[in-house]
Amino acid sequence: MLGFVLRRLGESLLAVWGVVTIVFFVTRILGDPAALLLPIGASAQDIDALRAQLGLDQPLMLQYVQFLVKAVQGDFGTSFQHGRDAMQVVLERLPATATLALTAIALGLVIGGIAGSIAALKRGKTIEFIVMTFALLGQATPVFWLGIMLILFFGVNLGWLPTGGYGTLSHLILPAFTLAVFVSASIARLLRSSMLEILQEDYIRTAKAKGLLRHTVFVWHVARNALIPVVTMTAILTGELLGGSVVTETVFSWPGIGRLIIQAIEAKDFPVIQAGITLIAVIFVLINFLVDLLYGVLDPRIRSAR
Amino acid sequence: MKNLIKDLMRSKAGLIGAILLLLIVFVAVFAPFLDLPDPTRGDLRARLAGPTWDGLFSPGAHPLGTDEVGRDILSRMIHGSRVTLLVATTAVVLGGIVGTALGIWAGYKGGLVDRVLMRLVDIQLAIPLMLLALLVVAALGPSLRNVVLVLALTSWIRYARIIRAQVLSLREREFVQSAHAIGASTMRIMFFHILPNVLTPALVVGTLELARIIIMDSALSFLGLGVQPPTPSWGRMLADGRVYISSAWWTVTFPGLAIVLTVLSVNLFGDWLRDYFDPKTRNKK
Numbered sequence: 102m103l104g105f106v107l108r109r110l111g112e113s114l115l116a117v118w119g120v121v122t123i124v125f126f127v128t129r130i131l132g133d134p135a136a137l138l139l140p141i142g143a144s145a146q147d148i149d150a151l152r153a154q155l156g157l158d159q160p161l162m163l164q165y166v167q168f169l170v171k172a173v174q175g176d177f178g179t180s181f182q183h184g185r186d187a188m189q190v191v192l193e194r195l196p197a198t199a200t201l202a203l204t205a206i207a208l209g210l211v212i213g214g215i216a217g218s219i220a221a222l223k224r225g226k227t228i229e230f231i232v233m234t235f236a237l238l239g240q241a242t243p244v245f246w247l248g249i250m251l252i253l254f255f256g257v258n259l260g261w262l263p264t265g266g267y268g269t270l271s272h273l274i275l276p277a278f279t280l281a282v283f284v285s286a287s288i289a290r291l292l293r294s295s296m297l298e299i300l301q302e303d304y305i306r307t308a309k310a311k312g313l314l315r316h317t318v319f320v321w322h323v324a325r326n327a328l329i330p331v332v333t334m335t336a337i338l339t340g341e342l343l344g345g346s347v348v349t350e351t352v353f354s355w356p357g358i359g360r361l362i363i364q365a366i367e368a369k370d371f372p373v374i375q376a377g378i379t380l381i382a383v384i385f386v387l388i389n390f391l392v393d394l395l396y397g398v399l400d401p402r403i404r405s406a407r
Numbered sequence: 408m409k410n411l412i413k414d415l416m417r418s419k420a421g422l423i424g425a426i427l428l429l430l431i432v433f434v435a436v437f438a439p440f441l442d443l444p445d446p447t448r449g450d451l452r453a454r455l456a457g458p459t460w461d462g463l464f465s466p467g468a469h470p471l472g473t474d475e476v477g478r479d480i481l482s483r484m485i486h487g488s489r490v491t492l493l494v495a496t497t498a499v500v501l502g503g504i505v506g507t508a509l510g511i512w513a514g515y516k517g518g519l520v521d522r523v524l525m526r527l528v529d530i531q532l533a534i535p536l537m538l539l540a541l542l543v544v545a546a547l548g549p550s551l552r553n554v555v556l557v558l559a560l561t562s563w564i565r566y567a568r569i570i571r572a573q574v575l576s577l578r579e580r581e582f583v584q585s586a587h588a589i590g591a592s593t594m595r596i597m598f599f600h601i602l603p604n605v606l607t608p609a610l611v612v613g614t615l616e617l618a619r620i621i622i623m624d625s626a627l628s629f630l631g632l633g634v635q636p637p638t639p640s641w642g643r644m645l646a647d648g649r650v651y652i653s654s655a656w657w658t659v660t661f662p663g664l665a666i667v668l669t670v671l672s673v674n675l676f677g678d679w680l681r682d683y684f685d686p687k688t689r690n691k692k
Contacts, residue, residue: 112529119530130546241671243622245629246663249649253660257653340535347537348626352649362538363630366545374542382533 109393113386120382121172124375125165133157134181134369155181168375177376182365187372191358191380197267198350198357202342204277209284210335216285217292218324224297232289239286248279248352265354276353280346284338291334295327302326329396336392340385414683421683424675431669435488444469446486447637449476455655472657474647480657483639484665490640491669494551495620498558499613505559506566507609511597513567514574521571528564536561537626544632551634554627558620566612570605577604607684614677618670625666641666 135151152158156167171178177187220232255275256264266272299305300323308318347359354360358377365373415421434441454477456469471480513524531539540557547553577583578601586596627633628642636643641662648658 112526115526116529116533119526120533123530123534124542127542127546131542237671237674238667241618241667241674243625243663243666243670245626246645246659246666249645249652249659250663253652253656347535347541348629351630359538363541366541378534378538378542381535381538385533385535 106394109390113390116386117379117382121169121375121379122165124378125168128369128371128374129161131366131369131371134371138181172375172379177379178372180365180373181370182368182373183370187370187376188380190373191361191377194356194358194361195380197355198343198359200273201276201280201346201350201355201357202339204273205280205284205342206335206339208277208281209288209338211285212281213285213288214292214331217289218296220289220293221296221300221327222319233293236286236289239282240290242282243348244279244283244346245348245352247282248276248349251275251279252352265352267354267356272353276349276355279353280342280349284342287334287338288331292327292331295330296323299323299326332392332395336388340388343381343384343388411683415679418679418682420675421679424672424677424679427668427672428676431488431672432492434485435492438485438489441485443482443485444479446478446483446639449474449478451477453477455651455658457655458657471661472655474644474658475651475655480644480661483644484641484662487639487641487644487662488665488669490551490634490638491621491624494555494558494624494634495617497555498562498620498624499617501555502559502562502616503566503609503613506563507570507602507605509563510567510570511574511601511605514571515578515593515597515601524567524571528568531564537623540623540627541630541632544627549627549632549635551638554624554633557627558624561623562616562620565616566609569608569612573605573608574601577601611677611681611684614673614680618673618677621666621670621673 133148133152135148135155135157139147139151149158156164159167168178175188179185180187180190183190216232216236220229220236223229252264252275255262262275263272305318305322308322346357347363349355350357350360351363358381362374362377364370365377415425450473453469453473454475456473456477458470458472458480459468469479469481471484473479474483509524513521540561543557543560544553547556583596583600586600591600624633625640625642625645628640629646631643631646633642634640644662645659648655648662651658
């Protein structure tokens with residue numbers, strides 16, 4: 102078990118290093134931030150001076166090594182736009198993104214879990230058809246369009262909810278629901294097919310044959326085993342949403358990490374782009390690492406295989 | 408092939424998806440012959456005109472309304488579908504070729520090649536695809552070619568992982584072993600023995616990827632990083648129409664419906680295709 106944990110840890114660190122490296126070099130292609138930071142018409146000397154000040158005049162490989170040494174210590178430099186520590190600028194946006202992501206995931210798991218179970222247990226009934234039609238539509242609807250439509254309906258026409266912004270619970274409802282629709286559609290479809298597969302297993306027939314109560318079979322045999330792929334999917338979705346749902350945050354003017362990074366890309370604010378994407382990668386890798394450990398708890402077969 | 412069509416006819420969902428998809432592709436391909444108003448030229452006297460069915464067949468009718476500079480929404484939607492379908496299919500094919508090739512190579516060779524490829528996949532999975540796409544498009548500049556490249560870049564890993572897993576089991580099969588025994592070269596085995604056996608899973612992944620890429624392409628244009636104006640695109644229409652949301656609902660409603668309908672039909676068709684080729688579900692029929 103310890104060997105497995107250490108190997109996964111090593112792979113995780115390698116992945117983060119890879120992300121940091123890729124982001125470093127891609128941001129260099131974005132262009133010259135010095136020319137963008139100075140007012141139009143600045144002299145070539147001024148631009149050169151600023152480039153020297155930002156350390157952009159050094160050889161690329163040297164910049165990379167210096168960047169790595171500092172990044173390991175959590176220092177991503179000073180944001181060109183905000184004039185403050187880049188990682189701090191990013192971390193300030195984390196609560197907004199986390200609130201939205203976790204609310205959406207929780208909402209999506211509840212809706213998707215119930216819908217998926219109903220669809221699997223009521224196979225061939227009208228209710229299955231209705232649930233699956235909604236799930237298909239939910240998966241085919243781009244979140245940014247759904248967001249706009251919800252704003253149009255609940256914000257503009259009915260005037261019940263704010264059309265965007267951040268602060269109160271009423272601001273959270275529309276963006277969280279928008280993302281939850283997509284999450285629950287994916288969960289419902291996955292849970293249904295996973296349950297249908299398990300319902301045909303021999304051990305389910307055995308459990309029924311030995312006279313266990315219906316809901317005992319459902320909870321301890323069907324649901325527990327069907328949950329394994331759902332855990333994987335939830336981890337992937339959580340990682341994605343914590344990475345800032347760029348478009349949803351844009352549609353609802355939600356001050357999260359995704360929107361911050363887009364603005365940083367537009368402004369060629371290298372330190373913020375690098376700090377932001379590194380943080381997201383670390384969160385993503387960490388979640389996957391934890392999920393791998395969780396499998397062992399959920400599935401005894403995986404536990405003993407190690 | 409006969410069985411394939413027979414099964415499609417029996418599957419209601421798959422059939423609906425296939426018919427819708429054919430219709431969408433047909434309209435997109437023959438758009439230039441449809442006598443639509445110019446999608447890029449506006450009529451300022453008719454800006455933000457609501458949808459109307461009066462005089463539907465007379466010239467100058469706008470059945471789905473017009474946008475903020477008086478361009479016909481229906482015509483822009485249809486011309487937008489050409490761009491979206493072109494970008495999405497090219498990206499899916501490109502990502503599919505690269506991903507399948509790398510998946511076969513890693514799966515068959517194993518060892519270092521395999522380890523390096525899997526770590527690359529890990530790295531790319533740790534960056535949210537949307538952010539990766541935004542960053543790369545911003546770096547290379549938003550052109551048709553770059554958008555296709557970026558979308559293909561987000562796609563290759565899905566093929567590579569699934570194909571690799573298939574090849575790992577194919578590698579141990581007798582026909583591959585005997586080809587190796589009679590002295591066939593690695594290239595020959597990979598190309599003539601492995602490749603034909605992974606084309607089906609690649610096709611299934613491709614169909615499902617097409618749906619994801621259509622949405623992503625629209626999201627990129629929505630954020631202003633897709634194909635640039637004056638070429639119409641669904642995402643850009645949504646972004647432009649958003650400003651007029653309180654007075655002109657049609658500017659944001661119809662382009663979005665076009666995306667939903669296209670993605671839905673691709674998904675319906677893709678689900679059927681996957682079930683058809685999946686031995687587990689096929690045997691139940």
